[in-house]
Amino acid sequence: MAHQIIATSRSRTGIPTGRLAVWWVIGSEILIFGGLIGSYLLNRFNHGPSWSVEAANTNTFIGACNTFWLLTSSLFVVFAHAASEKRDAKKTRMWIWLTIMLGGFFMGFKTYEYTTEIQHGFTLFTSNFWSFYYVATGLHGFHVVCGMVIMGIIAENDIKHGRNWHRVENIGLYWHFVDIIWIFLFPLMYIAK
């Protein structure tokens, strides 16, 4: 078990294996969200007016706040990467935890938003727009939470002990991807009315 595997130390492409794999993960994730967003768009084109009426009920202000939190967190994760390049454990951990905090803001706002929407009667079953809304933003939120958990593990399990520095860059790639998905969801669910 303990012996070092040669395969993991090779890099014929010149790209570290971990980063390469993250790119492939992102590629497959794009297709999952692509299928969902594509289905949403086709439906929206087919049912134009009725869906616009439904979409007018989403809270654009909270959506905009959440966009702000996520974009800022993407900046912080870049700072974390820069600090990790300098092997500065203290700063890396600080920026990672700040990123996690903004992810927490995002999820907090999201929770408030879901709660008020459900209280106003817009549930998963209200109409197909709301079904898509909850599934798409819910799946995205799940990715945000996963990213936060992984970042916590990296900060406390790896960076604190000064090892696996490359993981900061890998989770950064993933976090940017989560951010970009939101950049698609925000106009489609909140702005287009």
Added chain:
Amino acid sequence: MAEVAHAEVGHDDHHDHHEPSFWSKYVFSTDHKMIAMQYMFTGMAMALIGGFFAYVFRMQLAFPGASIPFWGTLSPAAYNSLVTNHGTIMIFWVAMPVLIAAMGNFLIPLMIGCDDMVFPRVNRLSYQIFLISAIVLIISFFVPGGGFGGAWTAYPPLSAKAQYNATPFGAPLWLIAVTLEIVAFLLGGINFITTVMNARAKGMRMYDIPIIVWMIVIASILFMCSVGPLIAGAVMLLFDQTLGTGFFDGAAGGDPVLWQHLFWFFGHPEVYVVLLPAMGIVGEITCTFARKKLFAYKLILYSTIGLGILSFFVWAHHQFISGVDPRAAYLFTTTTLLISIPVAIVLFAYIATLYGGSIRFTTAMLFALAFTGEFLLGGVTGIWLGSSGVDVYLHDTYFVLAHFHYTFVPIAIIATFAAVYYWYPKMFGRKMNETWGKIHFWGTTVSFNGIFIPLFILGAGGQHRRIYNFQHYPDLAGADMQDMRVFATLSLIVMLAFQVIFIVNFFVSLKRGEKAGNNPWKANTLEWVATSPAPHGNFGPVMPEVYRGPYEYSVEGREEDYWPQNEKPSDS
């Protein structure tokens, strides 16, 4: 990056080596070969279940209402469930694990000359998720209402509403099992792709990679690119089934045809996902036993890539009668006819490889040749079905069924057997018995044709799929048609019976088979450098280096008719 300048030091057997326990050796191993065996044996066990299901419903079709040995009388609901799960099992739990996962896991590190996958623990996780998916599927047969009975394509509203499919628990469990299985193969696929990109042996350039490794990688990329929308669709369908949303419910503003698009956008590339490893296996075996260089390696490679790209633009040929616009149908007919070209190029390149070779008819070679011939039949009938005008008449008949069995049986059964007979020495250190192997070969292929040729004729005669008892339909109840059904069923029983020979041969050869050296077939690729069976770490202390392509057979001026990839050129 961390590549050491001198020869890489492989697995060192001296440092405090303690014998691993049963659990860490066989169940929680991260060794790629053990994971490959886990996939292979799970796949074979599932194949027995899938084959048994086929036997039960074929018996019902041949002898409607009769009590079936080992089953009893078959109810219509159970018939639906068996047909659905036969298809699902054979594609997702037999073809995928055996062809992609088992062959990919076993061959990729050995063939590219490294000691394991780049993510051994992700690899183990992939198998564990796969195993859970298989268990969930098997559990779904025993819940109230029985296993899912809405066909393996799971079209809503039949699949979405429990009052239609009458399997309130089977349907969601089926969907969860399929989704877990897909997740397992996404993890495995990422591992395969990154391993081949990053962990190749020193000196192995792009065109030195054996064609089967290329094909498995391209198949993994196809899978990854096609399955995403289906995962999204599966989540939507699961919510429709269990929570009552209306994504695919016309009455609630949804669209049932959307599922068909999401499903077939995955479903058609999926055909190529399982076809490509099978074609790779056949390519390797054809070269080795024809003692010839693979004909047009680069053309095969580029055709495969072209085929992969085209496979994303053919899906709606499954939906010609689902209200697809006739103008769109015309486009999809064109792309469907086009995709037969790269497939034909590859198969014809294999036939050209045979030309002028000194062919050895081992069991593996017989299966490989049978694949080429039988798959061509499947492919040619596909051209009929791809033409929208013909398809309107043949859609959902046994003609379609016979067509895709003529593609899938060569892929999942014939090519798999070829691979097992060929790589068995590397897996277990002994050869399988050739005489029994040949008996198994003839029994399997002849009876396979005996099953599906009658079904072609029945389908062209208008016999519709998914009918429980043809005696209820006067047009289809004639004695001549019934005779063909009986013939197909008897052929199936013969085919299943011949598999007993294979199973016995497989397990007896483990202990009694003729001992195989490192390179029993005198082949060039790197897996034959390792000892048989390959040890943990694969290549011992020094990892191999590569000096030439994988198919340098019968090179002029050499004493031996093969030239291993790792043999140092004499002038250096």
